[in-house]
Amino acid sequence: MLLVVDGIYSAGKSTLIRGLLKRLDEMIELSVKFTDWNSSELTGDLLPQWKREGRLGAHSLLLAEATDLAHRCEKDIRPWLAEGHVVVADRYATSGMARGVVRGADPEWAAQVFAFAPREMLTVLVECSAQETLRRRQSLGKVLSGYHSGRDFRRTDSVEADFVRYQEEMLGVYRSLSAARGPVLTVDSERTSAEESVEQVLNALPLHNAIGAEPR
Template sequence: MLRTALYQTSLRTSPLTILYVNFFPVVYVQKAMFGMKNGGQLLAFEGPDGSGKTTQRKLLKSWLTGQGKDVVVTKWNSSPLIKPVLKARKAERSLMPAQFAELAAADFRDRLDTEIVPALEQGKTVIADRYVFTGIARDVARGLDREWSMKLYEPILEPDLVFYFSVSPETCASRIALSRQPSFYEAGQDVTGLTDPFQSYDRFIRKVIHEYERLSKQFSFTLIDGEQSISDQHETIVVLWRELEASQLFRQAASYLPPPLLARFEAVRQSS
């Protein structure tokens, strides 16, 4: 029954997952499932404002909850300690780029210590609506040094998956314009010097996207085509999550294999 369930899952995933299902004796998979009970997952949703990541984050949370997963969501700039300071400084429009960067990093570090790591240790699935890459991309777009910005977040706890929603600046701008005017800092007016928030946003978001694309290569983001329909994006994300779940399970199962069987599996995997 377990092998049948795994095989049905593999039909919606990758050839490598099918190899895992067909190769591993069920007893080792069962051991792996027991060993993974307390292992959490960290999933990050990244992309420029208007890319659709929040919609997809909500859909995945709902779907994972329906699968019986205990899901925790952490949002950018939401630390109870730092958020009030950021909100007040934003209202005053008194934040210089370096100050903004340091406060955003402090907010993240507080949430990492009090929300993210404890949830992972309890075996929960953590979904981050924006992660450190948001801070770095915005910092660089504001003219700050990339290495300096990255050091604010080091050591970086890398997510199991980073979903990056790739969309054009024009798409982002049009989606935002449908419902609201971009805020002062969202539009980058603190650094562009432009009085029109939409013109400023267009100039600023292009720099943010450029840095996201560089980070995508460095940290191996999983690209999601944000121009696709909401349902197509969700289906893609679910398939990618299933692949992650299967690969983690079978990596754990491999640790239980006797050396001769492990060597045989590696030979089959490398030739596949």
Template sequence: MPSSPGRGTSLRPGLFVSVDGPGGAGKTTIVRHLAQLLAAEGEQVHVTAEPSGGPIGKVAATLTATVRGNALACLYAADRYHHIETEIEPYLRAGHLVISDRYVASGLVIQRFDDVDPEFLWQLNARARRPDLAVILEAKPHVIAERLEARGAHNRFQLLPDSSHTEVAYYQHATSCLNAVGYTTLRIDCTSREPQQTAAAIRDHLRTLPAAKEAAC
């Protein structure tokens, strides 16, 4: 999504927001609405996603169907660090508000379907730049399952039996881990919220962050 012209005055320049959650929670739609809301208010917004569009991200996306376990986890972590270095940090330095559709929380979840040790996943991601706000979208597992059935699976993990219940549990554990090491997280239940409402809730929470308050003074 192209960046909007002009720099916003209500939020600190260089703010980084990640949005994660189970497949079917509506991440991409919510990210789009959030970007539109912030751009309309004058913020310079850059939207990105993981796996990234860079060379490692393209390989990771291609190999997701055939590569398993630790190897795939390492490949996704390598893409994350390359993504930070080549895209996220340059846009933050330029004063943009960067929104990433999937980030570290997803890195702590997806490869668990391949029985990768959660501690190993954390060690792989421990040095990744922390977002100013890590949004974790939630929804009732049966609602997510219905949405996945309606839209179709996007990867092999979503084809596993009872994947929605499992992924919800993994995200709850990942959120606890992020909180334990000092991440600023925001959990939002999207079971009955419209995407626009969720995006507005994230926008409003961004204004409560200490950095945002300092910028407004």
């Protein structure tokens, strides 16, 4: 079973994932595997560097992130799924497609590039207003500029305004692309607590089919 948690920057994905991993580990006898975005041995260290250097346009960014995911699918994700594990992914094919599409890549071509990726059992799309993600990011001292705000392909005098605009556009792209990959559960992190969001996700999963679904 492949469970994907996706969404825009600072929407609350990491908080939800931590809660899910804890609950799943308590509920299922099989080990729960986790895979993170841009973390393959081939390109995981290179992608942040290429982004900082401004070397990736719409198509090269999409292909580079597809390469990263393809390597993880071959090395980890497909074997884990074949062994019957529950696999939780922090971002997946939709993220790779969305980042290219928002920069001008054709959506149909983007979908073809990522067609190799095993289909998700469920995508949890974590949503949050762009203004709130800006507040969260600033409060944590996280980066706003560059690829995080779309300033690699369009910029104004205000990085904050660019970040909000980019987040709003990305949210729309996520919504338009995610349903084509399979079932989607939308979670609003501004209106729903982390604990409530975890319960929503667990209720949407076919855990009765998993081995040892009783709490340990």
